[in-house]
Every structure is written in structure tokens, then in C-alpha cells.
Amino acid sequence: MSTSQPNMALMVVPQGHGSLESYIQAVNSIPMLSVEEEQYLARQVANGDIDCAKQLIMAHLRFVVHIARGYSGYGLPQADLIQEGNIGLMKAVKRFDPDVGVRLVSFAVHWIKAEIHEYVLKNWRIVKVATTKAQRKLFFNLRKSKKRLGWFSNEEVNTVADELGVTPKEVMEMEARLSAQDAAFDLGPDSDDDESSYAPALYLEDSGSNHAEVIEAEDWEDQSQRRLTAAMNTLDERARDILKARWLDEEKQTLHELADKYGVSAERIRQLEKNAIKKLKAAMEG
Known part of the structure; x- marks a missing residue:
């Protein structure tokens, strides 16, 4: 360790x-x-x-x-x-x-x-309320421009828009955001089914995947790859080459092709392959 x-x-x-x-x-x-x-x-x-x-x-x-x-x-x-x-x-x-x-x-x-x-x-x-730099600027300036409670009239909206250099639509949207009430993040103890569908805690994260399952799968794959590499290193060069050619390479070779390469029979290549797989399995389980 x-x-x-x-x-x-x-x-x-x-x-x-x-x-x-x-x-x-x-x-x-x-x-x-x-x-x-x-x-x-x-x-x-x-x-x-x-x-x-x-x-x-x-x-x-x-x-x-x-x-x-x-x-x-x-x-x-x-x-x-x-x-x-x-x-x-x-x-x-x-x-x-x-x-x-x-x-x-x-x-x-x-x-x-x-x-x-x-x-x-x-x-x-x-x-x-404000997620962009322009919205934040409008947010703080609009708070200073709004001297009273209640909604702006059309004339006031146009005046504020001219003063701040934005469109009347942006002023009205920001005014609506400023007037909105904070939403509860979590479900309340007395929440019913209709209310619960709007709780931010339920849709804040990406629900398309289970984080624990995804991470565990990645962890398992990485550990398996490391153990396979270590197990392959316990084999001799010929056994590694046979397994690689038969199972790991993109263009896999036949028993007869490997038999020609090593000058032995196809049955001998099959036996070497079988023994290598047996050793590989024992090394990975050990």
C-alpha cells in the first residue's frame, strides 16, 4: 500500500x-x-x-x-x-x-x-432573476428606477427602456421577475402531487442517468481493464500474440493463419489458445 x-x-x-x-x-x-x-x-x-x-x-x-x-x-x-x-x-x-x-x-x-x-x-x-451580464445590469438599474410598489404603466415602461437602453419587452420581463415570489426548492411536508411536480429539487439535476450506476460501471470497466492488462503480462509472448490475434485485434486471424505463422498445426494453436485463456482467467480471479 x-x-x-x-x-x-x-x-x-x-x-x-x-x-x-x-x-x-x-x-x-x-x-x-x-x-x-x-x-x-x-x-x-x-x-x-x-x-x-x-x-x-x-x-x-x-x-x-x-x-x-x-x-x-x-x-x-x-x-x-x-x-x-x-x-x-x-x-x-x-x-x-x-x-x-x-x-x-x-x-x-x-x-x-x-x-x-x-x-x-x-x-x-x-x-x-438574472443569468446574463445584460440581465444583471438591467436588474440592478430597474430596482433603482422603480420608486413605488405596483406595476409600471406603458409610459413608465417606455421611459425606463429609453433611460437604460433596452427594449420595453426586456423591461416588462425583468419587472415580472422582480415581482415573482421565490419558489420553494424542496417539497414541503404538506405538498400534494400537483405542487410536487414544480419543486426545483425534482428537476434540477440531469435525470437522464443514475449517477451511482454510471460511475460504478465506469469504475468496474477501468478495474477490469487493469486486471486484464496485468493478467496478459503473465503470459509468454507467443500466447499473448495468439490471444490478441484471435480475440482483441480488429481483423482477427484464423487458427490456420496462426499455424502458418508459427510453423505448427492448427490443433496446436487451438491448444495454446485454450491454455492461455485458462491462465488468463486464473490470473484475473487471483
């Missing part, structure tokens, strides 16, 4: 498109943990080992990025969403019990999403 010090600077998400892309590339390059490594580190965390907690966090930063992408399109910086998700990941690592029988990524999804939800909740009103 490696005890190398992780690069904790990656836990702070940088601002700016270029730096954010560099951050995402960096966290995606951090190797994922096997089940055994994850359980070992989690048990060390339970004993107060901070370095092991850092390693668990670093190995799962890529999953926070994956989840945060499901909340794009609401006028909130992607870097901020990721940063909030990282806080949720830290809380999950602190509370994770490896003996329950689930992977950390499945357990952490709840905590990551909870922090992102909280962040969006705090910023929900301004997101709904």
Missing part, C-alpha cells in the same frame, strides 16, 4: 476555462482504487489517518466532476459546482464504513449531490 503524499492542491478547483480543463485532466489521471485498497484506506481513516483520507478523496475527485456536470445550464460556474461537490466528498469519506459492503463512490453520491443542491438553493433566486 502506497503512502505517497497526494497533490492536495487539486482539491481546490481553479477558475477560468483553461485552468478548469487542466484540473479535470489532472483528476482523471489519478489512478482509481481497487476494492482492497479502498477498504484498507477507509479502515485507516477510521483510526484517524489523515493521509489515507487524502488518498481516498483524491482517487474520487473525477466522480465529483462527473456528477457536477449534471447540474450545468443554470447560470452557475462549473468550477463552483465541482468545489461544492468536493466538500460533499470529504464529508462522505469521513463517514464511510467499508464493512457495510458498498463502494465509497455509491455512498458518496448522496453527500456530493447534497452539497451541490445546497449551493444551488442559496443561488436559486439570482439564477432565476
Whole structure:
């Protein structure tokens, strides 16, 4: 078990498109943990080992990025969403019990999403009122221009539009937004079915996929690929070449083609292939 010090600077998400892309590339390059490594580190965390907690966090930063992408399109910086998700990941690592029988990524999804939800909740009103630079300018200027309660008359709308250099339609739309009441983010205890369909918490994230299932599938595929590569390296060069030619190459070769290549019978190639597969399976299960 490696005890190398992780690069904790990656836990702070940088601002700016270029730096954010560099951050995402960096966290995606951090190797994922096997089940055994994850359980070992989690048990060390339970004993107060901070370095092991850092390693668990670093190995799962890529999953926070994956989840945060499901909340794009609401006028909130992607870097901020990721940063909030990282806080949720830290809380999950602190509370994770490896003996329950689930992977950390499945357990952490709840905590990551909870922090992102909280962040969006705090910023929900301004997101709904003004999402562009022009709208924000109109929003603040319109608040100063509106001296009384009640709706503008047509004359007042035209006057404000001339003063602010916008169209009357934009003024009326912003006035409607300013007059709107804040919507409840979560369902209330007495909410009925009709009300529940409008709760932002239900449609805020991308519901097209189950984050836990997608992340677990990606984790499983990556682990399987690593184990397959390691298992292939236990075979001799001829066995690796036969398996590669018969199963992995885009243009697969026949037994007779390989028999001609190695100067043996097709039956001998079949036996070598069978033995190689048997060894490969044993290595991957070991």
C-alpha cells in the first residue's frame, strides 16, 4: 500500500476555462482504487489517518466532476459546482464504513449531490432573476428606477427602456421577475402531487442517468481493464500474440493463419489458445 503524499492542491478547483480543463485532466489521471485498497484506506481513516483520507478523496475527485456536470445550464460556474461537490466528498469519506459492503463512490453520491443542491438553493433566486451580464445590469438599474410598489404603466415602461437602453419587452420581463415570489426548492411536508411536480429539487439535476450506476460501471470497466492488462503480462509472448490475434485485434486471424505463422498445426494453436485463456482467467480471479 502506497503512502505517497497526494497533490492536495487539486482539491481546490481553479477558475477560468483553461485552468478548469487542466484540473479535470489532472483528476482523471489519478489512478482509481481497487476494492482492497479502498477498504484498507477507509479502515485507516477510521483510526484517524489523515493521509489515507487524502488518498481516498483524491482517487474520487473525477466522480465529483462527473456528477457536477449534471447540474450545468443554470447560470452557475462549473468550477463552483465541482468545489461544492468536493466538500460533499470529504464529508462522505469521513463517514464511510467499508464493512457495510458498498463502494465509497455509491455512498458518496448522496453527500456530493447534497452539497451541490445546497449551493444551488442559496443561488436559486439570482439564477432565476438574472443569468446574463445584460440581465444583471438591467436588474440592478430597474430596482433603482422603480420608486413605488405596483406595476409600471406603458409610459413608465417606455421611459425606463429609453433611460437604460433596452427594449420595453426586456423591461416588462425583468419587472415580472422582480415581482415573482421565490419558489420553494424542496417539497414541503404538506405538498400534494400537483405542487410536487414544480419543486426545483425534482428537476434540477440531469435525470437522464443514475449517477451511482454510471460511475460504478465506469469504475468496474477501468478495474477490469487493469486486471486484464496485468493478467496478459503473465503470459509468454507467443500466447499473448495468439490471444490478441484471435480475440482483441480488429481483423482477427484464423487458427490456420496462426499455424502458418508459427510453423505448427492448427490443433496446436487451438491448444495454446485454450491454455492461455485458462491462465488468463486464473490470473484475473487471483
